[in-house]
Amino acid sequence: MKTKIIYLFLICLLMISISSWADSFENNALDLIQKYKNLQPAPVHNETGNWNNIMHSNRVDPMVNCMPYYYSWVGREITIWGNVHWGDDETGTYEWDVDGTIYSGTVTDARYIAVSHTFNTGGLKTATLTVTDGLGNIDVDQVSINVIPIVDKQQRINAAIEDGLRWLYLNQYATGYWYTTGEYGVGTTGLAVLAFEENGHHGNNDLDEDIYAETVQLGLDWIVNSNGTTIAIGTQPAGDPDTDGDGIGVYFSGSVYANGIACLAVAAGDQPDKIIETGALAGMTYYEAMEDAMNGIAWNQTDDPSAGRGGWRYNTYYDNYGSSDNSAVQWPVLALHAIEENTNDLPFHDPIIAPSWVADELQLWLEYSVCDNGSFGYTYGNYWPNNAKTVSGMASHYYLETAQTADVIQNALDYLDIHWTDPSYDGSWYAEMFYGNYYALYGLKKAMEFYDITTFGTGPRDWYEDVSDYLLDDPSYGQYVDGNWPNGANWFTFTHGTTAVSVLVLTRGVVTLQPVAVIRSSSLPQPTDTPITFSGQESYHQDIEEFITTWEWDFDA
Structure with missing residues (x-):
């Protein structure tokens, strides 16, 4: 009887300990989340590179690029900028002709030749940048600036996007990454590259036409060449993730979050046949890397029926993390969608499609959560x-x-x-x-x-x-x-x-930029039954190249 009481006591003690441990584990996890939620991870810079080594063209003369088409409004001071890739000589002068106003000086930063200017009238303006190197070689480029007479929200949004892209351009390291190396670097660099790509700037654009093409390609190269990793994968309880039969998956970060973001950037790169030149993925094309990345995501899906089956969590290098959470799940899902969407209509390539069981497993997770x-x-x-x-x-x-x-x-x-x-x-x-x-x-x-x-x-x-x-x-x-x-x-x-x-x-x-109706009257207020003069002559189209062709007044009589 005494032995049974001791056993019973030990069992109860064990149950209390397990419950206490579980509560403690959850509380500790939340404490850690709260502890680190506002911490800005200290940047780590393994190799920042040197922009002076990059700002060279393969030509004898310099190659000048201006900023992209810009949006502004009357009375706003803006930054007009460009860059130069030097040829045989690395020194020179610049001249900006901004709608007839001349700014000139010595080029001190080849990546950023900038002036400030305020337009006092609306219209489609031009700014021309001329760079002359020390040998007398010259190159010229020009940018159009859409200046509307009255500030408009869509114009503000367009300007905000361009100003954000300019800031990202100026804050990239010469080796290609943004902010830091490691997990946060991969995620941040993926987001920055994607921001350029979704605004039409791709790494394979003409360098002499798109000032951001080099920026994007440097970012992609850093993600793929410096961070691409292979991992052996095999059949999972739900099925075989290896659609191309090579036995490997690919990831760009051990973090599910950062890896998903990196996949978004590479998938949107519009370069399926580009061959990766260095690193663990050397010899692969972007298309092949994306298929193996998709296979790695499928292999990484949680398959534990007792702990969030069908989702993902935290790390990319496990075939079953053991649990899932919706904060993490969206990133592999977004990556799968991007890979499938961006390879759907590629010439000479089959679409990359995840095995059907991946969606079936995800359905289980969504129903559970x-x-x-x-x-x-x-x-x-x-x-x-x-x-x-x-x-x-x-x-x-x-x-x-x-x-x-x-x-x-x-x-x-x-x-x-x-x-x-x-x-x-x-x-x-x-x-x-x-x-x-x-x-x-x-x-x-x-x-x-x-x-x-x-x-x-x-x-x-x-x-x-x-x-x-x-x-x-x-x-x-x-x-x-x-x-x-x-x-x-x-x-x-x-x-x-x-x-x-x-x-x-x-x-x-x-x-699509829209026409904007502007109503003016200099005779308000007026007594009842007194004629009032209205004018719509200040109405305008946000797109300077379009015209207002018809108009209609509708008075509530």
């Missing part, structure tokens, strides 16, 4: 939901081809509508979208973009109008004059990351 209130939880349903995880769940459902009309999407939109302006999750340290969480803003943009949602909820709520107002003008998290955005409150706590994300969130693809 959805919450009763329509949101999505962290590691399981009804646990630590917020806007960031909810838009992650929406994006994942889009990959599964879940219809926008489905209850799970409509319920998620209802949750977002209710919690749209929440400062944080239940008053905790975790900031929400409009309080410095740029990470959540990117997830929101992707989910809304996927489902082509303009408005939703009560009002209705125009998500892009709210987000763009915030990124342009918020006193704490709006854009700085230099073009960058402030450090964030969570995850993207450093300006290189927040700037790249903000450009991506503001970028909507092709935006």
